[in-house]
Amino acid sequence: MENKAGQGHDEEEQVPLLTPYKMGNFQLSHRIVLAPLTRQRSYGNVPQPHAIMYYSQRTTKGGLLITEATGVSDTAQGYPETPGIWTKEQVEAWKPIVDAVHAKGGIFFCQIWHVGRVSNQGFQPNGQPPISCTDKPLTPQIQSFGIDAAQFSPPRCLSTDEVPQVVNDFKVAARHAMEAGFDGVEIHGAHGYLVDQFMKDQINDRTDQYGGSMENRCRFALEIVEAISNEIGADRVGIRLSPFANYMESGDSNPKALGLYMIESLNKYGILYCHVVEPRMKTVGEKTECPHSLVPMRKAFNGTFISAGGYDREDGNNAVAENRTDLVAYGRWFLANPDLPKRFKLDAPLNKYNRDTFYTLDPVVGYTDYPFLETPKA
Numbered sequence: 001m002e003n004k005a006g007q008g009h010d011e012e013e014q015v016p017l018l019t020p021y022k023m024g025n026f027q028l029s030h031r032i033v034l035a036p037l038t039r040q041r042s043y044g045n046v047p048q049p050h051a052i053m054y055y056s057q058r059t060t061k062g063g064l065l066i067t068e069a070t071g072v073s074d075t076a077q078g079y080p081e082t083p084g085i086w087t088k089e090q091v092e093a094w095k096p097i098v099d100a101v102h103a104k105g106g107i108f109f110c111q112i113w114h115v116g117r118v119s120n121q122g123f124q125p126n127g128q129p130p131i132s133c134t135d136k137p138l139t140p141q142i143q144s145f146g147i148d149a150a151q152f153s154p155p156r157c158l159s160t161d162e163v164p165q166v167v168n169d170f171k172v173a174a175r176h177a178m179e180a181g182f183d184g185v186e187i188h189g190a191h192g193y194l195v196d197q198f199m200k201d202q203i204n205d206r207t208d209q210y211g212g213s214m215e216n217r218c219r220f221a222l223e224i225v226e227a228i229s230n231e232i233g234a235d236r237v238g239i240r241l242s243p244f245a246n247y248m249e250s251g252d253s254n255p256k257a258l259g260l261y262m263i264e265s266l267n268k269y270g271i272l273y274c275h276v277v278e279p280r281m282k283t284v285g286e287k288t289e290c291p292h293s294l295v296p297m298r299k300a301f302n303g304t305f306i307s308a309g310g311y312d313r314e315d316g317n318n319a320v321a322e323n324r325t326d327l328v329a330y331g332r333w334f335l336a337n338p339d340l341p342k343r344f345k346l347d348a349p350l351n352k353y354n355r356d357t358f359y360t361l362d363p364v365v366g367y368t369d370y371p372f373l374e375t376p377k378a
Contacts, residue, residue, distance in 0.1 A: 015345060018341065040081045042068075062106075077119065113193055113194075113195075116132040132155035132197050308329035
């Protein structure tokens with residue numbers, strides 16, 4: 001009997017996603033990360049008290065959580081009721097949320113973003129056009145995030161001397177995140193938003209030092225990395241990239257080279273982690289078979305590598321076991337299963353997610369009302 005119990009224990013120890021991992025100065029107890037998920041429940045761009053329950057429900061001791069994308073300035077917004085971190089009020093509103101995660105032993109990073117041209121004048125100060133690396137408008141998309149994509153306004157192309165001001169907005173947002181108590185920041189460099197707009201040759205048509213060659217197109221992203229690393233320390237900085245994705249018409253003619261160029265450049269700054277979206281995730285929520293792989297980027301990067309995009313329990317375990325990634329970020333499954341690490345440990349059934357309530361404004365429904373596993377009564 002004893003032998004069998006021992007074997008069972010060994011099997012439990014061998015769930016790769018549930019093995020500990022040291023990420024820089026942070027000791028993680030497992031490798032399941034809460035992916036950044038826009039939820040549109042920060043009324044007036046201010047985080048709300050109901051977010052305390054949402055994030056603390058998904059916190060485990062030694063687990064890494066990444067916030068929903070959080071605006072760096074009043075020009076950064078493109079969706080209703082998304083949080084920011086550019087005002088004192090927003091910083092103060094984040095504090096109790098961060099405290100709740102820390103009280104349960106979690107590690108909490110704030111994802112900071114600027115949507116660039118994925119916006120319209122209604123979200124912009126004084127009804128001005130959204131800013132981007134280009135003045136090419138985004139063509140109407142399938143509705144997502146509760147915004148009617150037909151409403152994208154033609155953007156205004158940033159002048160060369162305006163770009164450093166936007167870099168500074170990211171730096172100040174990172175400083176604010178530290179003031180709010182976060183453990184670090186993740187720069188949103190993915191999914192067709194402003195940083196990605198500069199990087200991708202399908203969008204970037206500039207002729208100054210921020211356009212043309214791959215080096216020039218990546219300059220904006222790397223200036224942000226450098227500014228934030230100097231401000232809060234590279235050991236508290238991550239970045240999310242999606243070189244292979246084509247969200248919001250953000251394709252690139254050579255995504256493989258772009259990904260590797262970014263990785264090699266990031267190594268020079270010694271940042272903590274790189275969080276990369278799987279090539280198979282070409283569009284929101286749709287997995288496709290794909291010849292590309294993140295392995296070359298994973299091998300080239302010196303820090304912690306986080307993979308995201310369409311993972312289930314088995315995929316995630318395999319990726320860790322085969323050393324294709326260090327950590328795996330889960331979005332929809334973590335949204336619907338606040339106790340996802342426990343369910344993965346027990347290989348328990350998962351709650352199904354309800355897409356209809358991903359972006360509704362309700363403070364409870366589809367947000368904090370997904371059930372936990374029943375605890376057997378003694």
